[in-house]
Amino acid sequence: MEKCAVEKDGLVAEVFPFTGYFSDINPLFTGSYKTDMEVARSCWRHINHIFEQLEEFRAFELLRNGRDRTEYLLVKEAKIIAMTCTHAALRRNELVQLGFRYDNILMEEAAQILEVETFIPLLLQTANAGFAFNYQLIDVPDFNGQGESQPSPYYYQNLGEAEYAVALFTYMRIIGYPADKISIITTYNGQVSTVDKYQGQQNDYIILSLVRTNNIGHIRDVRRLVVALSRARLGFYVLCRANLFRNCFELTPAFNIVRAALQLCQRPPRLLIIPSEPYPTQRKSGEQSSGEVITIENTVHMSTFVHDFYVSNMESMRVNYEKAMEEYRRQVQQLTLPPTPDEPVMSEAERKAEEKKAKAEKAPEQEKDIMFESMDFERLEEVPKY
Template sequence: MQEVKGQRILLFGAGYVNLCYRNNIPYFIWLVFLSLCLVFLVRSQSLQSRFSHFSNSQAVLETIRNLMNTDCVVPDWLHDIILGYGDPSSAHYSKMPNQISTLDFNDTFLSIDHLKASFPGYNIKVTVDNPVLQIPPFRITFPIMGGKGKKRKEEDGNEEKPEEAKALIVEPHVIPNRGPYPYNQPKRNTIQFTQTQIEAIRAGMQPGLTMVVGPPGTGKTDVAVQIISNLYHNFPEQRTLIVTHSNQALNQLFEKIMALDIDERHLLRLGHGEEELETEKDFSRYGRVNYVLARRLELLREVGRLQESLGVPGDVSYTCETAGHFFLYQVMSRWEEYISKVKAKGKSYEEDMEIAEGCFRHVKKIFTQLEEFRAFELLRSGLDRSKYLLVKEAKIIAMTCTHAALKRHDLVELGFKYDNILMEESAQILEIETFIPLLLQNPQDGFSRLKRWIMIGDHHQLPPVIKNMAFQKYSNMEQSLFTRFVRIGVPTVDLDAQGRARASLCNLYNWRYKNLGNLPHVQLLPEFRTANAGFLYDFQLINVEDFNGVGESEPNPYFYQNLGEAEYVVALFMYMCLLGYPADRISILTTYNGQKHLIRDVINQRCGNNPLIGRPNKVTTVDRFQGQQNDYILLSLVRTKAVGHLRDVRRLVVAMSRARLGLYIFARVSLFQNCFELTPAFSQLTARPLHLHIIPTECFPAARQNGEGPSHQVHVIKNMPQMANFVYNMYMHMIQSTHHYQQQNSDPARNTLSSYAQSPTLSRALR
């Protein structure tokens, strides 16, 4: 009875939300009502058991309930947009009254020519005439934009001339010498950002709401990291909160942040997943505490060395406090005395003085850090130290949206504060999970201190996952806040140049975007110009008919499998490995979980732990692989009776955009080519032969250019059994050749290498 009642409440709530959606009733109202329905359901015993296998669900719903009982202060400039009222562009930086006219772009630009190319519609005025001095970093002064700024000028009676409104004042400046050691030198960005990427970075540095739409491979993460770096250097007193949908995206951000000029003591990562970070450094709470304690001891040793060199008696390197007194009374007094006595003499005075000041900055930074670490001497427990680190020390704090929802109460209780929010994968985050990070801090004097909200995502890829069909179908709950903002007309910066895939592969999905082109390196780098060894085409749709009279099967409801496609995919993977392709550069994707498990079983049977074959980098579903990429993708579409959920164009875009160099799709062509939604992609796929064309005498890497005719014979594979038999014969030939040469020579390593070198079809197979 309780379960039936719960289902009725669920359907009633979903129907109400659908009504709100269709009649443009403000979303905040339906969010509150939806939260009430969810909390009621969680309270019911029957539905609690249903949520039990989602360990975080109940805690997240408790957070939603608590939010309804607190004073949730959203910044004034966000009110109307979240509620769906007024001008959708009212929160854009050009409409904000507190625009910042002068910004330091730090290492964003690689040269003055790069800067000029990034602002083609502006008159660039450089403050120095000497071309030798026109080097980055640059400080740029922009004209104040928007109606509010214009109105303010008209009231003052000072209306700008059109040429003045389009002028940029560029001031090159020199980063002060930081010290004599190589590690004192700042890390620099090496990416030449495009014009639209620069606009996204500029918008992200200004106050207000910034929406960046990034198609696959357009550098969304690079733009996000540069925005974070520029905010860190322009506003050192502000704190930035990074929120992503997945731990993997968070790890990718952190790996790129570490490559820029950001002090690692200001970085903190909350939640699980940091163990997957490809670095020896630990950015979790306790990892950062251990870093601070170790760094403190290291700096105190440096203080001891300085004390010894100055001949000062006593133990000044015992604590941070004694080190502070030493700096104030011994170091500063000596430096001030030096400055007062030194005289401007000689041609190299300025250069020598800059070196001396750099050395002093290095010494001063030691004592500045020790002063910041002083609290860690007073706080004795690891918990207290980690709390202090979170609230006071960290400037860039990262977490997933799930962690934010789980720990909202704890963060508010600690007095957690932040000024900027940057959200990656925004189109994959539920509306309520997007809203919660805005409220992870208590308001100051009744007002939110939030100054910037940067959302980066792609609403043309997969939306949030809603497991409850009632909410998904009847309430449009799978629409993210990012997607809703795009729909109502909030201004966006659309990144328009991809650098991930070959141009031919990009054509399979660029029809879904406005003006998506290619970066120059896609046409110039050798890896993009070289053909895929052993293949006639860089992408191909391969028709797979029934195997033993069976196409798709369904051993359990919605657990779709296709044995013919699974065997074909694994056979092609083995073929590539035998030609010398590194296994970790190949990923196998499918559109259904059942097929994923079947392919893994086939790999275990066919490849096992065979050192000649190896295992692919990933065997997973398209949905799980969103946000990732690999050089070569083998894709199984599984279905033979109905198109299924690939009819959702967003899933097709994800599937087509994961490969960099090669994409090989296994499917029942007669089924998918008749699907209207898939026509733009499948019309290109079906323009090529539907049987696999291979060149087994080519070995990886190929010498042939992409698009060139092969100099070797092309084999046409008509079905899966033929491919399986071909790979088996190829493998046995390799084994026999290896065994033959081993008998001729006692050195196993030389035997193996010589056998590969002399075998005409398998040379360099395992390079």
């Protein structure tokens, strides 16, 4: 393409290196610079498509036995996978080691499963970057000597949990989590978005504030608790006064199961974070991180840490933002390029190339492309010590 920077009729035909491959298309080039450039781009797309297919099929050349090929198809190509909760729990380690990932999960007869089983999908994944655990029950003590407050009748607030939730959201954004993947929900309008309004919705990462510290309130209805516990896909962090909700008679079965799971996993009531680990991470769920683990004691500790963390990484975030904006502008520029009037010529070249390939191979209909996810990694520069 660099050799064809100067618009000159006949130049494309002189420098195009794959003319021999398309020798059955006669004539391939017409002599017009614009028309020949479109034909050259069309031919290049066809050649590039061939190499993409070879890259996809290479896995089957390397994987010789049926089990390895089955696992490859499961992890890389399968669109729908069905299994029971029991099977998912039994094969959890194997699925994680294979790098199994999913976009959505649908549970049949969800009303019949236990609350703790809704956490199984959170375990079939890589670890959440910057966190020691994928889900955690966080006991939030009084903030400035106050727990819940009631500015007006039936209007409850908890400033400590609200500040904690905002600081947690900010921390996740600093280490690279996308904002649209995080939701903050609560049980009262005085905080953010309520559990009732969020019914039927979900997100990758959920921060749940239960607000109350003196009485349970309407969350005593176990159906609301089930809705709250089932909104997260990849990460779930509950801010509450742990002893109050664990001692509620109506919620005892659900909280006992969750508490048992937390105790089995040795998860403390304080948030554990790994600020040196940027999003996303390749660390497996349940695998220990090599970075320093910091225990957050209370709301003041979390807010102070996030402020210092933000200041120490401001320059790196600015650089990453400028790179992201430059990439965004480049993509927008490519999408907004005006269409060329020579599209029929380009399509004809592609059609003839496909006919040649079909005659040579006499192969059945080809499979669709396998789409592989690409990820950009961010790096943090400094981490404050506590």
